[in-house]
Amino acid sequence: MVKICCIGAGYVGGPTMAVIALKCPAIEVAVVDISVSRINAWNSDTLPIYEPGLDEVVKQCRGKNLFFSTDVEKHVFEADIVFVSVNTPTKTQGLGAGKAADLTYWESAARMIADVSKSDKIVVEKSTVPVKTAEAIEKILTHNSKKINFQILSNPEFLAEGTAIKDLFNPDRVLIGGRETPDGQKAIQALKDVYAHWVPVDRIICTNLWSAELSKLAANAFLAQRISSVNAMSALCEATGADVTQVSHAVGKDTRIGPKFLNASVGFGGSCFQKDILNLVYICECNGLPDVANYWKQVIKVNDYQKTRFVNRVVASMFNTVSGKKIAILGFAFKKDTGDTRETPAIDVCKGLLGDKAKLSIYDPQVTGDQIQRDLAMKKFDWDHPVHLQPLSPTSVKEVSVVWDAYEATKDAHGICIMTEWDEFKTLDYQKIYDNMQKPAFVFDGRNIVDVEKLREIGFIVYSIGKPLDPWLKDMPAVA
Numbered sequence: 001m002v003k004i005c006c007i008g009a010g011y012v013g014g015p016t017m018a019v020i021a022l023k024c025p026a027i028e029v030a031v032v033d034i035s036v037s038r039i040n041a042w043n044s045d046t047l048p049i050y051e052p053g054l055d056e057v058v059k060q061c062r063g064k065n066l067f068f069s070t071d072v073e074k075h076v077f078e079a080d081i082v083f084v085s086v087n088t089p090t091k092t093q094g095l096g097a098g099k100a101a102d103l104t105y106w107e108s109a110a111r112m113i114a115d116v117s118k119s120d121k122i123v124v125e126k127s128t129v130p131v132k133t134a135e136a137i138e139k140i141l142t143h144n145s146k147k148i149n150f151q152i153l154s155n156p157e158f159l160a161e162g163t164a165i166k167d168l169f170n171p172d173r174v175l176i177g178g179r180e181t182p183d184g185q186k187a188i189q190a191l192k193d194v195y196a197h198w199v200p201v202d203r204i205i206c207t208n209l210w211s212a213e214l215s216k217l218a219a220n221a222f223l224a225q226r227i228s229s230v231n232a233m234s235a236l237c238e239a240t241g242a243d244v245t246q247v248s249h250a251v252g253k254d255t256r257i258g259p260k261f262l263n264a265s266v267g268f269g270g271s272c273f274q275k276d277i278l279n280l281v282y283i284c285e286c287n288g289l290p291d292v293a294n295y296w297k298q299v300i301k302v303n304d305y306q307k308t309r310f311v312n313r314v315v316a317s318m319f320n321t322v323s324g325k326k327i328a329i330l331g332f333a334f335k336k337d338t339g340d341t342r343e344t345p346a347i348d349v350c351k352g353l354l355g356d357k358a359k360l361s362i363y364d365p366q367v368t369g370d371q372i373q374r375d376l377a378m379k380k381f382d383w384d385h386p387v388h389l390q391p392l393s394p395t396s397v398k399e400v401s402v403v404w405d406a407y408e409a410t411k412d413a414h415g416i417c418i419m420t421e422w423d424e425f426k427t428l429d430y431q432k433i434y435d436n437m438q439k440p441a442f443v444f445d446g447r448n449i450v451d452v453e454k455l456r457e458i459g460f461i462v463y464s465i466g467k468p469l470d471p472w473l474k475d476m477p478a479v480a
Contacts, residue, residue, distance in 0.1 A: 177212020331420025
């Protein structure tokens with residue numbers, strides 16, 4: 001029986017291994033992590049992450065051929081294939097601070113694999129890593145190998161949160177990169193055989209190691225670039241009276257461009273886009289390509305600009321001050337159908353409003369109050385370290401209250417900021433909300449999900465990103 005072990009029970013490791021276990025009943029899959037609380041959650045009825053369809057998959061396989069354990073060394077020792085899916089945060093100090101990936105957790109995982117292994121193994125990079133990580137890992141393994149043969153493969157994940165299980169069941173492509181040697185090709189084939197249980201062979205792409213590693217960074221950079229492109233257009237639309245939804249619809253009808261990732265918003269979030277672009281920038285700089293590095297930096301600059309612009313628009317609309325005013329924040333996750341708050345634009349928007357002394361009342365159907373308070377108190381990039389190494393629960397921000405109901409959040413508020421496109425926000429009783437708010441009542445729609453005309457009829461002053469401005473806002477100073 002082939003045995004697979006995955007080090008790291010997070011957003012990537014957990015769902016990926018659960019689906020492999022479901023689709024390959026003859027393979028025994030163990031997901032290991034040093035975090036006891038995380039493993040306990042995977043073994044309970046309340047999984048540590050929210051992802052549509054994940055519960056069913058885990059419950060079908062857990063205890064049969066899918067196991068969650070803190071006994072890392074035992075399962076690595078027994079495994080034929082070891083996936084490594086550990087955190088690769090952005091460095092906050094030292095060489096490459098603010099851009100380069102911190103490979104501390106990766107390196108310690110590699111050293112542990114070398115220490116406990118007594119048989120040949122295939123080691124698979126599953127975390128997003130900078131190009132040439134495989135080479136570094138290979139050196140650590142071979143220099144400590146005790147005559148054991150390790151083959152390194154790169155198998156980047158292309159999951160979108162909120163649809164991860166669907167993406168795993170029916171991927172656009174599975175990418176496997178390995179050495180172009182006989183042993184390397186054999187290792188590629190072994191991993192290909194696992195995925196071929198359910199993925200059509202023509203969707204399994206085999207490349208060299210560097211191409212696989214770079215393809216992941218490139219894919220995320222291209223996607224983020226599309227979002228920044230349409231967000232840059234949204235600012236121009238507001239200035240000229242064009243409607244960004246109509247513009248992006250017209251642009252997306254061009255089959256060479258296509259309609260996906262052309263929704264203007266308050267900005268992109270998630271654990272990968274910013275991190276991967278910073279990584280790409282650093283690699284370009286290290287390879288003497290400053291012009292290429294600057295090109296990709298602009299994608300992040302426009303994203304930061306969009307968040308700042310949104311905050312400025314809120315403050316400028318409300319008589320240039322939000323001091324002491326209650327603002328309702330609807331949604332905190334970086335997108336709907338996930339509880340993930342990593343790099344969510346809501347953090348920067350909330351911090352911007354708090355900087356102007358606003359009082360915030362936050363509601364998100366999937367994010368806990370504790371998580372929101374941690375996110376607002378944490379330093380940039382701290383979120384990407386394992387939970388037990390993050391700063392202890394910080395003091396809560398007293399100007400912030402977290403509530404479990406949109407109506408409670410908006411009661412007596414001066415304004416509403418929609419930060420996440422949860423479906424329930426489209427169907428709220430906005431008349432009831434308006435009746436219970438301070439007047440004039442404002443809605444700042446950071447996701448373009450509300451019916452603007454309907455809300456204006458009720459009496460709201462509405463700001464939608466990239467849409468023709470409400471007459472009220474036209475008299476306000478231009479927001480740069």
